[in-house]
Amino acid sequence: MDKVRRNERMAALTMLLTASPNRIFTLSHFAKLFGAGKSTVSDDVKLLQGVLSAYGLGKLDTVTGAAGGVRYRPELTREDARGFIAQLCKELSDPSRLLIGGFLYLADILAQPRIARKMGMIIARRFYDAAPDFVLTMETKGIPVALMTADALGVPLVIARRSSKVYEGSSVNINYVTGSSAIETMSLSRRAVKEGQRALIVDDFLKAGGTAKGMADLMAEFHVQVLGSAFVMATAAPKHKLISGELSLMVMGQDPGENPWVKPGNLLEEAPLPHDAINKELSL
Amino acid sequence: MDKVRRNERMAALTMLLTASPNRIFTLSHFAKLFGAGKSTVSDDVKLLQGVLSAYGLGKLDTVTGAAGGVRYRPELTREDARGFIAQLCKELSDPSRLLIGGFLYLADILAQPRIARKMGMIIARRFYDAAPDFVLTMETKGIPVALMTADALGVPLVIARRSSKVYEGSSVNINYVTGSSAIETMSLSRRAVKEGQRALIVDDFLKAGGTAKGMADLMAEFHVQVLGSAFVMATAAPKHKLISGELSLMVMGQDPGENPWVKPGNLLEEAPLPHDAINKELSL
Structure with missing residues (x-):
């Protein structure tokens, strides 16, 4: 037996x-x-x-x-991750996804559990060793991928809201400026995080970086350190964002008179070798 | 070998x-x-x-x-499901979770991937055979449990929004009346679902049922059949909701002058025996 x-x-x-x-x-x-x-x-x-x-x-x-x-x-091999993102880029480049104003219809892809899970696995891989205490996202569209990232990392998800809610208790509210210069509010329950914790920011879209900067400012109010930020889609322009060190699964750009293009982002690039691996290479 | x-x-x-x-x-x-x-x-x-x-x-x-x-x-055994929900009920009955206005602080529990996954498994179990084409939720707090339910069922998640967004394309908007008699809007992209599909509604909270009825009305606009609805928490009052046949993981009530109580909901009750099983029992 x-x-x-x-x-x-x-x-x-x-x-x-x-x-x-x-x-x-x-x-x-x-x-x-x-x-x-x-x-x-x-x-x-x-x-x-x-x-x-x-x-x-x-x-x-x-x-x-x-x-x-x-x-x-959970990890995708580099080959599987590249194949998966290449497939997504191809699908998102379909002209039928183009909306008025140069926007891309992404909502269906973001909320597919199997797609969100794979995206979460690719993001989590970069942050396993950094070991964040929680993943932070801003409602709404980034929640599925942020949840799957948190699941892979084995940590809770924390969701910032557009306004404070009676069922979240007392909250910290901050104002932030969006890429279109509008002033918006972001709110988080006082109970949601603890001073001294470490956060990973995950969201669906990064353009100028106003919302991402707002999340970083919100974490500063809670005395929480931000270990990094990762996005499903970043835009090529503006090149300089309001935050730095951002990672993305895909990048979207548009050449004059053309439809937008979608390419794999810097999360799919070869990660630099860790220090001891470099030493090993050199000693060979 | x-x-x-x-x-x-x-x-x-x-x-x-x-x-x-x-x-x-x-x-x-x-x-x-x-x-x-x-x-x-x-x-x-x-x-x-x-x-x-x-x-x-x-x-x-x-x-x-x-x-x-x-x-x-994915399935929890009946015993594991009961133990898991009993533990949650105990945790939610802690007086520290009580907020001004009789609200319970639930946000942390709803966004924990491991908790959301187990809740999703319990809900999915009831609907495997009904085979919905997608899970529908209304932003924001129900998204994690709805995503995990969709994951177990192997179907996409569809998220209704509080207002239409430029990046979701043309949409269908409906108005609905909340329990506090406010008129709210619910919006869903025309691309999100197809006529003739079958939906399962999953959300975090059911009180009077205004939002749930809104989701059902929204599905009617799309000629989509609603197979059922499941909630993390239902309130004991009002007893008659604006929808019927609702399932819940937990029920919350309050006796005069007391703190609210939280008990397992009807998703944890013994499911009626299927017809052939009853016949088998009778023939013994």
């Missing part, structure tokens, strides 16, 4: 780890659950690591130390 | 099926992917069915017919 047991453990282990992304489970936890030895579970984990890697289905890390164990991090 | 191969297949099969909930995969698809025979993959599927059932991790169905194959449906 040992053969069957391992097969069963492999399936259950896969389910349990992937259902709680980026959460560390001790080997003892699984050993107890399966009535197996820790070394047996350790072998299961190694086997699963190989499978995930071979099929490009994410990453299973072994974390050492007192709080150690194994954790699953 | 056969032993290792089956272990690997089990893990990969689990990952691939759970990553695309409620989608039918042919056995040939997996046979080709794994370089294995269809009967071998069929044995893998049976093994996985047993594991999922033993650990209460969802349901793997074999679908017969021309478009047949296997599909994974």
Whole structure:
């Protein structure tokens, strides 16, 4: 029956780890659950690591130390991420998506769970090691991708509102200037975040950066550090945004007299090698 | 090496099926992917069915017919669903959540990916067989649970807005009356849904039912059939809502001079036995 047991453990282990992304489970936890030895579970984990890697289905890390164990991090391979975004760019370049005023119809793509999940996985990959405490978005259209990013990172989502609501309790409100020079309000419940936390900003669209800057200002009011910002779509113009260091899945631009073009953004570019990897390369 | 191969297949099969909930995969698809025979993959599927059932991790169905194959449906066991909702009810009954005006602070719970996913699984379970074409919600707070419901059902999410937006193209706008007798607008892009589709309404809160009725009216404008409606929280009063047949995860009420109470809703009740199951019972 040992053969069957391992097969069963492999399936259950896969389910349990992937259902709680980026959460560390001790080997003892699984050993107890399966009535197996820790070394047996350790072998299961190694086997699963190989499978995930071979099929490009994410990453299973072994974390050492007192709080150690194994954790699953959803990831698309670079190749899959590029193929997925290239496909989206093609779809979004279809003239039927063009609206009056040069806008692109994006709402259907942003709210598809499978698409939002893949986008969230690509964004999360860049921020696993930075380990934000929560993902912040501004209502409405960015919520699905921000939720899926938060899910992959294993952290809560926090949603800033356009106005304060009675059912959110006392709030901090700030004013910000949009790209079209309008003054808008952004509101967040006092209970939503804690001083000293670290935020990742995720939203659907970045043009001048007024809303993104508003979110950063809002976080400053809460004494929360912003670790980075990622957007589904950034516009090529204006080149200089009101925020810096922004990442995007896609970039949209328009040449005079032409329909807009959509290209992969800087989240799809080769990430710079981490320092120790560079040293390794040099020593070869 | 056969032993290792089956272990690997089990893990990969689990990952691939759970990553695309409620989608039918042919056995040939997996046979080709794994370089294995269809009967071998069929044995893998049976093994996985047993594991999922033993650990209460969802349901793997074999679908017969021309478009047949296997599909994974995320499900909480009745026991897990009850435990999860009981825990939420307890947490929401904490006096610190009480806001001025008798409102409950719910925003943090609604936007937690892991909580929203479990809520979505409980709602989806009731509607797998009804097979809606999409999930409809009204911005903002219901979006996470509606997205996770749509994810489990393997269908898109459609988000109605409070006003029409230039980046959503031409839209259908309706007016509706809220519980506090205010007249509000609800807007949906003409491109968002197609005539003849079937919708499931999911939202965070149901009081008098004005917003829910608005969503149903909006669907009528699009000639879309509403299969049902499910809410995270329904209020005990008023007892008669502007819609009927509503389902809820939790119910909230208040006795004179007391703090509000929160109890499990009718989504947690024993579902009536299907007709053939009743016949079976009677024949025993």
